[in-house]
Amino acid sequence: MKWEVVIGLEVHTQLTTQSKIFSSASTAFGAAPNTQTAVVDIALPGALPVMNKAAVDKAIQFGLAIGAKINQKSVFARKNYFYPDLPKGYQISQFELPVVEGGAITINVDGVEKVINLTRAHLEEDAGKSVHEDFHGMSGIDLNRAGTPLLEIVSEPEMRSWQEAVAYAKALYSLVTWIGICDGNMQEGSFRCDVNVSVRPEGQKEFGTRREIKNLNSFKFMEQAIKYEVNWQINEIEEGRKIQQATILFDPDTGETRMMRSKEDAHDYRYFPDPDLPPLVIADEWIERVKATLPELPVAMQARFQSQYGIPAYDATTLTSSKEMAAFFEAVVAAGADAKLASNWIMGDVSATLNREEKTIADSPVSADALALLIKRVMDNTINNKTAKDVLKKMWESGDSADTIIERDGLKQETDTGAIEAIVDAVLAANPKAIEEYRSGKEKALNALVGQVMKGSGGKANPGMALELLKKKVS
Amino acid sequence: MKTVKQLSAALAAGQVSAVELAQDYLARIAALNPKLNAFITVDAEKTLAEARAADAARAAGTAGLLTGVPVAHKDIFCAEGWKTSCGSKMLDNFVAPYDATVITNAKAAGLVTLGRANMDEFAMGSSNENSFYGAVKNPWDLNAVPGGSSGGSAAAVAAGLAPFATGTDTGGSIRQPASFCGITGIKPTYGVVSRYGMIAYASSLDQGGAFAHTAEDCALLLNVMAGFDDKDSTSLEHAKEDYTRDLNQPLAGVKVGLPREYFAEGLAGDVAAAIEAAVTELKKLGATVVDVSLPNTKLAIPSYYVIAPAEASSNLSRFDGVRYGHRAADYDGLADMYEKTRAEGFGWEVKRRILTGTYVLSHGYYDAYYLQAQKIRRIIANDFVAAFKDCDVILGPVAPTTAWNLGEKSDDPVAMYLADIYTLGVNLAGLPALSIPVGFGSNGRPVGLQIIGNYLGEAKMLNVAHQFQQATDWHAKAPIL
Numbered sequence: 001m002k003w004e005v006v007i008g009l010e011v012h013t014q015l016t017t018q019s020k021i022f023s024s025a026s027t028a029f030g031a032a033p034n035t036q037t038a039v040v041d042i043a044l045p046g047a048l049p050v051m052n053k054a055a056v057d058k059a060i061q062f063g064l065a066i067g068a069k070i071n072q073k074s075v076f077a078r079k080n081y082f083y084p085d086l087p088k089g090y091q092i093s094q095f096e097l098p099v100v101e102g103g104a105i106t107i108n109v110d111g112v113e114k115v116i117n118l119t120r121a122h123l124e125e126d127a128g129k130s131v132h133e134d135f136h137g138m139s140g141i142d143l144n145r146a147g148t149p150l151l152e153i154v155s156e157p158e159m160r161s162w163q164e165a166v167a168y169a170k171a172l173y174s175l176v177t178w179i180g181i182c183d184g185n186m187q188e189g190s191f192r193c194d195v196n197v198s199v200r201p202e203g204q205k206e207f208g209t210r211r212e213i214k215n216l217n218s219f220k221f222m223e224q225a226i227k228y229e230v231n232w233q234i235n236e237i238e239e240g241r242k243i244q245q246a247t248i249l250f251d252p253d254t255g256e257t258r259m260m261r262s263k264e265d266a267h268d269y270r271y272f273p274d275p276d277l278p279p280l281v282i283a284d285e286w287i288e289r290v291k292a293t294l295p296e297l298p299v300a301m302q303a304r305f306q307s308q309y310g311i312p313a314y315d316a317t318t319l320t321s322s323k324e325m326a327a328f329f330e331a332v333v334a335a336g337a338d339a340k341l342a343s344n345w346i347m348g349d350v351s352a353t354l355n356r357e358e359k360t361i362a363d364s365p366v367s368a369d370a371l372a373l374l375i376k377r378v379m380d381n382t383i384n385n386k387t388a389k390d391v392l393k394k395m396w397e398s399g400d401s402a403d404t405i406i407e408r409d410g411l412k413q414e415t416d417t418g419a420i421e422a423i424v425d426a427v428l429a430a431n432p433k434a435i436e437e438y439r440s441g442k443e444k445a446l447n448a449l450v451g452q453v454m455k456g457s458g459g460k461a462n463p464g465m466a467l468e469l470l471k472k473k474v475s
Numbered sequence: 476m477k478t479v480k481q482l483s484a485a486l487a488a489g490q491v492s493a494v495e496l497a498q499d500y501l502a503r504i505a506a507l508n509p510k511l512n513a514f515i516t517v518d519a520e521k522t523l524a525e526a527r528a529a530d531a532a533r534a535a536g537t538a539g540l541l542t543g544v545p546v547a548h549k550d551i552f553c554a555e556g557w558k559t560s561c562g563s564k565m566l567d568n569f570v571a572p573y574d575a576t577v578i579t580n581a582k583a584a585g586l587v588t589l590g591r592a593n594m595d596e597f598a599m600g601s602s603n604e605n606s607f608y609g610a611v612k613n614p615w616d617l618n619a620v621p622g623g624s625s626g627g628s629a630a631a632v633a634a635g636l637a638p639f640a641t642g643t644d645t646g647g648s649i650r651q652p653a654s655f656c657g658i659t660g661i662k663p664t665y666g667v668v669s670r671y672g673m674i675a676y677a678s679s680l681d682q683g684g685a686f687a688h689t690a691e692d693c694a695l696l697l698n699v700m701a702g703f704d705d706k707d708s709t710s711l712e713h714a715k716e717d718y719t720r721d722l723n724q725p726l727a728g729v730k731v732g733l734p735r736e737y738f739a740e741g742l743a744g745d746v747a748a749a750i751e752a753a754v755t756e757l758k759k760l761g762a763t764v765v766d767v768s769l770p771n772t773k774l775a776i777p778s779y780y781v782i783a784p785a786e787a788s789s790n791l792s793r794f795d796g797v798r799y800g801h802r803a804a805d806y807d808g809l810a811d812m813y814e815k816t817r818a819e820g821f822g823w824e825v826k827r828r829i830l831t832g833t834y835v836l837s838h839g840y841y842d843a844y845y846l847q848a849q850k851i852r853r854i855i856a857n858d859f860v861a862a863f864k865d866c867d868v869i870l871g872p873v874a875p876t877t878a879w880n881l882g883e884k885s886d887d888p889v890a891m892y893l894a895d896i897y898t899l900g901v902n903l904a905g906l907p908a909l910s911i912p913v914g915f916g917s918n919g920r921p922v923g924l925q926i927i928g929n930y931l932g933e934a935k936m937l938n939v940a941h942q943f944q945q946a947t948d949w950h951a952k953a954p955i956l
Contacts, residue, residue, distance in 0.1 A: 044553070270837060276709065277709075278708060
């Protein structure tokens with residue numbers, strides 16, 4: 001039987017506010033335990049929550065970025081359950097009326113575009129952390145994270161493969177970091193994914209029973225977890241067992257998923273509107289104010305890059321994978337570099353080097369201006385492309401400008417025809433077979449000789465000029 | 476018995492110092508509290524330190540109208556450095572590390588804390604028998620309950636252990652003990668007094684307020700307590716008022732509404748007689764009486780006893796033994812720690828309401844109970860809005876009877892709930908109301924008249940009460956102890 005995979009995601013993004021969602025305590029990561037806690041965060045008797053409007057701003061930004069409806073009135077509700085890292089015994093979240101409803105994100109898997117619809121996005125507070133090291137037989141509680149604002153983003157179950165799920169998560173990730181509502185630090189838990197997975201026989205309308213993989217904080221783990229889970233579910237069904245609804249965890253060490261709690265153990269959260277917080281009312285003026293602060297979004301920027309700079313769609317998409325990279329590209333072009341060359345260099349050597357060194361473009365030791373100068377030296381034939389790659393490497397290591405390196409290392413391209421002619425003559429003399437082939441109609445035979453001319457010139461010959469000369473001499 | 480107004484004048488004239496005044500009251504508390512059990516915590520050193528600061532402020536010329544006047548605080552308001560127990564074993568070891576806004580405001584006004592008044596555990600109760608620290612006795616009759624939940628505050632003022640006191644009212648917890656103890660008590664419009672630092676019972680109903688002998692003194696304390704607070708999201712953004720401003724307005728032309736449902740079956744004859752006499756007195760003062768209707772009065776009881784426990788079940792979840800308060804000594808794992816801690820830390824009435832509240836919010840019951848109760852709540856509020864089209868204030872009894880005997884209803888929670896019939900609607904609607912003494916029942920226990928105001932109609936309500944008290948002396952009567 002052929003099986004169809006159905007996947008929906010719930011993503012918790014930590015919002016980049018200075019203070020917590022309902023208190024004035026700092027949200028900075030890494031402080032000593034329980035030092036960033038106001039009376040609200042440790043749930044002292046009598047403490048009351050007060051909405052942080054900055055968190056609402058960020059929810060609105062997200063809603064606008066995905067073309068969603070911003071609800072004029074949304075309601076905070078209490079989700080009741082007991083756990084030591086949940087100081088009030090309830091989490092303040094949104095239930096029936098979320099702040100953002102609908103919207104969509106376009107993903108691209110192997111060149112095929114697909115629109116994934118979102119159900120909703122709602123504001124809520126994060127819990128604290130249980131600390132199990134250092135306490136023999138006991139657990140410690142750190143409430144620094146308690147009350148950190150989260151936007152929980154819920155997709156429709158519209159993904160049909162792990163590739164689509166990962167592409168969606170990545171697209172979402174790049175969007176929330178692009179608009180700056182999330183710092184994207186997955187190690188610190190700023191972007192956490194719960195993945196709902198089910199399978200059904202191809203053609204069946206009804207969904208299969210889903211299991212929810214909790215708290216995946218890397219795209220690699222997400223891929224592994226979904227692959228494992230899908231196989232497991234298909235295997236279960238094929239062996240005649242039924243899938244039971246459950247919450248499961250992925251263990252990166254074993255690469256397997258395991259049960260956290262079954263449906264029978266599921267909490268009755270007893271949601272009800274939080275009487276400490278009036279409904280969140282968002283007037284049009286508020287939305288307009290936020291709209292004015294929203295940066296140009298990737299999709300708009302991709303279109304502009306194609307029309308303004310004449311670069312292909314593939315380049316435009318790659319260059320807008322992060323705001324920093326897009327800005328870098330525009331800066332290189334603004335400094336006088338050809339757009340297509342700039343795109344090639346950024347997507348090619350620059351990105352490769354950054355990846356190798358696990359750096360982002362923001363940390364690039366070669367500035368946009370410096371790269372532009374290098375490209376201009378290729379454009380004006382001062383150096384050839386191959387030399388330019390070496391120059392970039394040296395720029396990367398030393399921080400020197402392209403001109404300094406070209407001058408110092410004598411890399412200026414040889415444009416003196418006489419000097420190159422001698423080398424060309426020598427190369428032709430040594431390769432009579434190639435000449436024969438060329439004359440018998442094999443055009444490319446001479447191309448192989450260009451490399452030898454380059455070598456003979458110590459890399460300084462202009463390859464175009466060398467080919468011209470070779471052709472001239474042979475014909 | 477001295478009123479706050481008199482004490483304020485004596486302090487201003489230098490006839491008495493804040494320290495002397497505090498010492499007088501502390502001595503009276505030491506003598507009478509063992510009989511009444513009105514206070515959970517008294518700390519003479521702390522009190523005298525505050526009194527000395529008040530005297531210093533007066534010497535420096537920075538004293539306000541009430542600087543140096545002593546006050547008793549219900550043990551529900553967090554006060555830095557004071558044990559804040561909320562009448563519960565759960566918080567028997569809890570010393571608050573911060574001040575409630577009510578406490579901050581009282582300190583800013585120079586009030587001197589006499590101590591922490593006893594109360595029903597977590598403000599749940601109508602008799603003050605649910606306190607971990609034992610029942611409070613009614614100063615008029617030591618066999619009678621003082622009412623609840625702010626029974627300690629009411630008994631303290633009635634017995635002269637404090638000139639005024641703070642309290643909270645979720646379903647009648649200021650008005651009913653004021654009525655049972657023969658003093659004046661005011662519950663303002665929801666949102667007038669900040670709930671920040673006031674330990675929550677039912678957040679959408681809880682409201683701080685004041686006890687004193689007179690309406691005028693209540694107005695003075697409310698002036699201190701009230702005001703917008705950005706730390707409480709349900710606080711009303713409302714300009715600061717002087718609640719004494721209309722006290723001396725004549726009552727000519729004031730329309731008082733008598734809801735017929737408040738005078739129907741269930742109201743004791745002696746209470747009805749005292750209320751009717753008070754209405755006659757108000758007519759003499761120029762008020763006109765109109766007949767109004769609050770047709771859904773009876774529905775207030777089931778609506779309240781769904782909504783309040785629902786909110787309480789969630790509000791009290793934080794008392795889990797993890798961070799502060801009681802924790803069971805021996806337990807096996809997390810679930811056992813929670814169970815034992817909460818089984819040991821909470822009393823029966825609190826457990827009853829947590830269970831009720833958990834039930835009505837549960838999957839499959841939410842619509843039938845909680846949502847239905849919220850609908851009734853709106854209907855009840857609409858009834859009041861309609862009634863206020865025809866009158867300026869609404870008058871009626873506070874409770875169907877005078878104070879009952881200690882132990883009389885403690886085994887019958889439903890009978891106790893039914894006694895809240897005239898007070899619950901006000902909380903559900905968020906309206907202000909007060910209680911003033913208007914006589915005694917056949918058993919010699921006080922009867923209170925409830926005056927209900929329109930939204931933010933505190934000044935009008937206080938005006939009616941004050942004019943009545945200018946013409947009568949029920950408020951000046953004191954129990955013999």
